Amino acid sequence: MGNYKSRPTISCTDELKKKISESYALFRSKVIEELRPREADWTEVQLAAANTQDLTVLSQLLNDTNCNERTDTGLTLLHIACLAGAPTSQLERLLKKGKNINVLSKNLFSPLHLATYRGDAEQVEVLVTHGADVNQTGHSGVAALHIAAMCGHREIAKILLESGAKIDMGDVVKFSSLHIACHFGHEKVVELLISNGSDINISGSVGDRPIHLASSKSNLKIMQLLVDGTSQQKADVNVKDDEGHTPLHFCCKSGHLVTLHYLLDHHASPHEVNIYGDTPLHLACYNGKLEIAKQLIAQAGSDSLTMENVFSETPLHSACSYGKNLELVKFLLEQPSIDINYQGKDGHTALHSACYHGHIRCVQFLLENRADMNLVAAVSDQSGDSEKREEQTALMWAYERGFDSIVTLLKHYKRPSDESACGDYSQPGSLDGSYVTVPSPLGKLRSMTKEKIDVLQLRATLPHQFHLQITDLEFQETIGSGSFGKVYKGKCKGKTVAIKRYRASSFGAKSDVDMFCREVAILAKLKSPYVINFVGACLDDPSQFAIVTDYVSGGSMFSLLHEQKRLIDIQSKLTIALDVAKGMEYLHNMPLPIIHRDLNSHNILLEETGHAVVADFGESRFLRSNDEDNMTKQPGNLRWMAPEIFTQCTRYSVKADMFSYSLVVWELLAGELPFAHLKPAAAAAETAYHNTRPPMAITFPKPIVALLQKGWHSNPDERPEFRDIIPILEECKQSQAVAMLSNSELPSATLPLSLPMVTTQDSDGEGRDTPPLAGHVSALRNHWEMEASRNSVSGASDDKRKYPFPQLDKNGYVSDPLSTLRISLSMPLSSSSMSPSSPSLLVPHGDS
Structure with missing residues (x-):
């Protein structure tokens, strides 16, 4: 552990306490936000509910219609009355209307929560008498009794307990x-x-x-x-x-x-150690508590003075790591058992610690008390070969941390008895010497400390049935990989599963631990036939982190379309689109909505039955509020990314998933990658900055065309919810037009004349014309090129030269969006070629 040089000043428990304080500080700010009246935005009856002077106004205005009014922040009239401190008669008048007493606002507060926070015992009494749920949880998993305990409202806590509040209920x-x-x-x-x-x-x-x-x-x-x-x-x-x-x-x-x-x-x-090897005296010294150190040693003895923690630091090292209390350092040096030049297991001294943390006054004090600047610590080579050891002086520790003033002090410090101001670290004939900087691993350790708390929390909150041991798993062939590690097909207690195994070093990488903890927490809450089924996770050892889910034998939609190049009929495509929509609707409408943030064809898995499930929740997160401004920038795959995410926005909603879904549906129908001619970042930039969208093919059902145009609208507010599009997909799937398109045995004469044909070969070698895959862009490209060639050979009129056929690249993308309009004007169509209900040949780029 000496490789980490010096103990970080904050532990996992400190992080948790900070997290708790921040959580309740946020809780308070959210309540205060609710308490702040917004009369300018309120209706007449809402203002009446907040009026505590004239109680007759509400009686005159209240009726069966307006009693259900809610503000933009989700406050009911009962919420408003509780916030305003209305008398109990006002509350009872509202309660007689039969309104649900347990409604939560957008900030997840019930009327009982607000009355408890305000400390209004009379309001609380009325609410619980009329059936308020005393154990209802809101923001941060906090119930009314938690709020009473936080605010110190003993009388209210007593009322809640007498009304059945669960005394040991836990918050988040x-x-x-x-x-x-x-x-x-x-x-x-x-x-x-x-x-x-x-x-x-x-x-x-x-x-x-x-x-x-x-x-x-x-x-x-x-x-x-x-x-x-x-x-x-x-x-x-x-x-x-x-x-x-x-x-x-x-x-x-x-x-x-x-x-x-x-x-x-x-x-x-007094001498118990924690998992870092710290005694209480260590922690007193790490925090500069002189009087505590004196009393501990006086009452408990000096046993702790020579004890090292896992960072090879004694209490003297700890005091010098703190470095701001020289009286504490002086007190420790006065103890009989203390040697100022004591070297821990890795060789570093108290002077090393002071240099590493940049405490120049402490360094000066140690030097004046004959600290030896030439003693060396042995630090493992950063390449990973633990047998390679590099010896470093205190000066090198200060140098690599950028403390130039300490470096100067050490290089030129001269005691009266010294012949030279230079130590053994200097090269002969040189005042400057030569120093090798070593990348500091302390940042990595701090990251580990902060991330470990999330793992501990996950272990504590994950239901027991989901806890797995690595010995429960049998790894078979690799079926996928990513920056996190690899995905294997395997066995878990006799069941065929998919195992997402994280790299052994992942515990030191913040993003990997974040992803792992978040994905497990989300998967454990999912239960739907349209999302991947969670089997369990290995949490005990960071080197063995793994997530286990059901094995879906059909592979990903991406593999099916672009690697296996399988032909899929329109009915099957709509089945997949409908299953994914149902999966996303389930995620978005959970009690705590989940935003996927990485919906693409790689993360849609297909069962042998042809049905689909949504998978891979590594980038997903719970959406606690629509006003959150702390969303990660640019999560997920750029090719399917919504414009608001690509443009570095940190406040976006579940509507970002609808944009990605629309590109997935287009990809499914077209059989092509969205913007296949562009790299992922360029594709995302094209959608975000140029408002470009993939072209529509003539074989796309008309309702799907309209759905895609809305779903990938540049304004998220204009995009529909998944619950809105499911009926459209179901109706489209049942329609006669789709049934005709999915019947490959129909004679070509019954197909629309404008549908381009693709020549294929039968088993006897003879060619025949068959309809292409719905929306197959390469087929459309062949059609346009054939028409353009025919036009050129026959000698086009001036009018037709004026409206040439669109120029398409190798992927079938139109280089001039306006040409799609010109082609529809210049091509003569028979009355039978396009029915009134048929979609146009190509829809121009853009939202509509």
Whole structure:
């Protein structure tokens, strides 16, 4: 572990606490947003619901129609009355109208949530009396009791408990109300919860108990309530979270002396180590807590002073990593067992740590106290060959981190007894010496620390039936690959499955861990015949991360169309399009909608029956709000990407999936890649900046043409929902025209005369004309070229030269969009060649 040079200043648990604080800060901001009235946008009856002065106005205006009105943010009249602090008589008047009392706003708050946050016990009493769901969860998985615990509303918490609130219900990070009351320091709520039987030792997402939170907040009264407990249960002062932190670790990190004495008096173990090898003294020194260090050593002895963590650092190293409290460094150096030049297992000294973290005053102090600048640390070669070791001085650590002032100090520092200002690191005859920079792996370690919390959370929240061991899997042939690793066909407990195996190094790569955790979390919530079925995941060892799903034997739509070049009849194509639409409709209408973000023909898998399922949710994410502005830039495959995503937008909606779907349907009908003549980035740029769309073929059913034009509209708001297009696809699939097109045995005389024929050979070698695949662009290209050649040979009139046939490239794309209009004007068509309901020969590029 010395390869990482120095311990990061933040642990997984710290990240979780930060995440919790941010989550509840966001929660508060969302509630405050709801509390902010927007009278300018409200109707007369909505303003009346907010009027607490004249209660007769609402009575006069309220009727069976307007009682259901909602604001743009999804607030009902009951929400508004709760926000305005309306008297209970006003609430009862609204409740008599029979409106659903548990409606959530767009920010996922019910009237009960808002009344609880405001601390209005009378409103809460009325709402629960009239059937409000006390266990309904909203934003961040928070229920009303969580809100009461956060705000310290003891009276409301009591009402909720008496009304059946689940006392140990967890929020999105599995925090109970007791966790939250301890975190926010509300003693009376803690006392109420414990007296009502709350589990004192209940575990959060990463094994953190209420006592861990209380010890980090230094609330002695809450500590006493937990440790004294009840006759049935008491808090364990030495309990560890998933990272091995005891309450004493949190106390020492935060610097709370009163809590420290209380814990030690109650037999807390002072020399316990966490998974990083840190003792409580380490954490006190990493955070510059001098008084904590003094009291720990005075009461618990000096055993921890010489203990190294996994980063080869003693408490002295830790204090120099912090580097801002020289009194702490001085105190440690005064201890009998401390050597200023002590080298950890990897050889680095306290001077190395101070140099690495850029603390020049600490470096100066150490040098003045005879720290040896020539001692070397052995760092593994970054190429991956762990046997290659490079020896580095403290100066090299400062140099590679860019701390020039420290480098200058070390190069020219001269003690009175020294003959030269240069150390052994300098080359003879040179004042500057030669230094080799080594890429720092600390950033990678920090990434690991931040990402590990997501994995721990995933392990805690994933249902037990989805947990798999790598030994449960039998790997067979490779069926796919990507930047994440490989996909295998295999066996899982006797069942044929597909196994997505992540690279062994993926745990150090933020994007891979993000993708893995997000994909598993999403797959575990899916249950539909139109999306891939999740079997389970291997979560125990980062080097063995794997996602297991059902094996779909038909392969991908991409493989079928472009590698196997299979001919598919129009009925089968519409079946695939309809299945994918149903899969996307399911995703978009889940309680927490899922945006796929990477819908393309690679991620549509076909069963032997001809039906399709949507797969690969590595780029997908839950869409918590339509106003989110933190979406990833440019996820997914560029060729099928919506313009708003390609143009670096970070606020987009499920309508981006509709754009991708439209290109997939065009690809399915045409049998060609969208913009096959362009590279993916150029194709995306063409759709985004030039508003270009693929051309329509004459064999596309007219309803599908209209659907595609709407689906790939440049304005996302103009695109339909999947629920809107499913009936169109079903009707189209059942239509007589489609049935005719799918019947390959129909004589050519019954087909539209304008349909270009493709010459094929029978088994006896004789040629015959057959209709091409619906929308097959290469067939259309042959037709146009044949007509153009015929026109040239026969001697076209001046009018026809004025409107030449469109110029198509090798992929059948029209170079001049206007030529598609000219060709329809210049070609004489018999009355039987085009029926009134037939689509035009080619639709010009653009949205319509």
